[in-house]
Amino acid sequence: MISAIYRFLDQRFHVTPVLEKNVTKKLVPRTLGWAGCFGGLALFTFLIQVFTGALLLMYYKPDPSRAWDSVTFIKSNVPMGWLIQRVHAVGANVMILLVMLHMARVAYYRIFRPPRELHWVSGVILFLLTTGLAFTGYLLPWTQLSYWGAKIGTEIPGAVPAFGETIVTWVRRGRVIGPETLGFFFSLHVWILPALISGVMGLHFVMIRRTGISKPL
Amino acid sequence: MTEHQATGTPSDRTAPPPLQAAVQPPAAGAAEPASDLSAPRRTFLKTCIGGMTAVSAGTVVYPVASFLRLPATLSESQVVKVPLDSLHEDQALYRDFNGVPLVVVYTGRVPRVYDASCTHLGCLVAWDGGRHRFHCPCHGAVFNDHGEPVSGPVSRPLKVIEASVEDGFLVIA
The missing domain is CATH 1.20.5 (Single alpha-helices involved in coiled-coils or other helix-helix interfaces)
Structure with missing residues (x-):
């Protein structure tokens, strides 16, 4: 059945040479160890986050009076909701950990040297976007930890000379953390940042394919 | 050997x-x-x-x-109770009965309960107290206060819902 479908597609679109070139007969340097997996694992974790996030979005309500209740509803009333919510929350930490391990390896083996400088630059942007996703997602359950975490986090740009106060007010969509902050963070978390990170990820991968992965000594 | x-060196993968x-x-x-x-x-x-x-x-x-299954929600109220003194001649009350929209009309000092979904394509019918008619906003179906079709694209009457009077309440169970 599956092989029949594969043959049908292969006869029309010649899938086999593409698969052989990119997957089944693609050779990687034999000295590449398990540490070479961190980037791919970070991508895999991102896909888990997109998928579980889409499920949570069915019940989450981005409103201060209902956000906490909706998350509690997911955790206690929706079948397996506790699991999906936990996977999303733990997955965020795991993704940051994997991105940091990936960066540590790239830094240690100096893979950022020419011709791969822009891989590193795009990687740093991806790291910032990942932390941005984690920070905006942290506010959404509207718990005490979320609220004060957002308050402290949004105070940081206040240290900027002259414009600090303006930046803080802009990020909070007002002087204090309120409904507008939640709506802004929600929009960033479910659409703007995922769209940006997907685009930069695409560039990151295209660059890796163009230069090939670095061959360790 | x-x-x-x-055919291949030892490094060949x-x-x-x-x-x-x-x-x-x-x-x-x-x-x-x-x-x-x-x-x-x-x-x-x-x-x-x-x-x-x-x-x-x-x-x-x-x-x-x-x-993706339906979540366990709070227990739904299986009984709708309408106080009789909230009913007024020629007026209608709309109530939700476990997700079914009900309309209670009071004409000729008799309360009648119907499923408020039009039997044409399911829009909610609106009560016109002056003419004792239900009008469907979607395709112009008209029913009288007994739920019978009067005009428009309908042939079936509104679904009658059983109700009883207990202790000054109209009870729909």
């Missing part, structure tokens, strides 16, 4: 020739004992890999399928 050395030969299915009719041994082993390995893949997929599919 000379053949192997010619493609499968070495001896393994290739062992994996290839035996030719038809030839080497019966060999096929007796290798075919069940291949089936066994395929079953193992297939089983592990199925279990792994199940650990993902089961929670996600569960998540």
Whole structure:
């Protein structure tokens, strides 16, 4: 059945040479160890986050009076909701950990040297976007930890000379953390940042394919 | 041995020739004992890999399928009680009965309860107290206060809902 479908597609679109070139007969340097997996694992974790996030979005309500209740509803009333919510929350930490391990390896083996400088630059942007996703997602359950975490986090740009106060007010969509902050963070978390990170990820991968992965000594 | 050395260096990552030969299915009719041994082993390995893949997929599919089921909500009220003194001549009350929209009309000092969904395509019918008519906003169906179709694209009457009077309440159960 599956092989029949594969043959049908292969006869029309010649899938086999593409698969052989990119997957089944693609050779990687034999000295590449398990540490070479961190980037791919970070991508895999991102896909888990997109998928579980889409499920949570069915019940989450981005409103201060209902956000906490909706998350509690997911955790206690929706079948397996506790699991999906936990996977999303733990997955965020795991993704940051994997991105940091990936960066540590790239830094240690100096893979950022020419011709791969822009891989590193795009990687740093991806790291910032990942932390941005984690920070905006942290506010959404509207718990005490979320609220004060957002308050402290949004105070940081206040240290900027002259414009600090303006930046803080802009990020909070007002002087204090309120409904507008939640709506802004929600929009960033479910659409703007995922769209940006997907685009930069695409560039990151295209660059890796163009230069090939670095061959360790 | 000379053949192997010619086809690949030790750093070559493609499968070495001896393994290739062992994996290839035996030719038809030839080497019966060999096929007796290798075919069940291949089936066994395929079953193992297939089983592990199925279990792994199940650990993902089961929670996600569960998540998409209807959540356990607060217990729905199975009974709708309408105080009789809230009913007024020629007026209608709309109530939700476990997700079914009900309309209670009070004409000629008799309360009547209907499913407020039009029997044409299911829009909610609106009560016109002055003319004792239900009007459907979607396609112009008209019903009288007994739920019978008067005009428009309908032939079936509004669905009558059983109700009883208990202790000054109209009870729909």
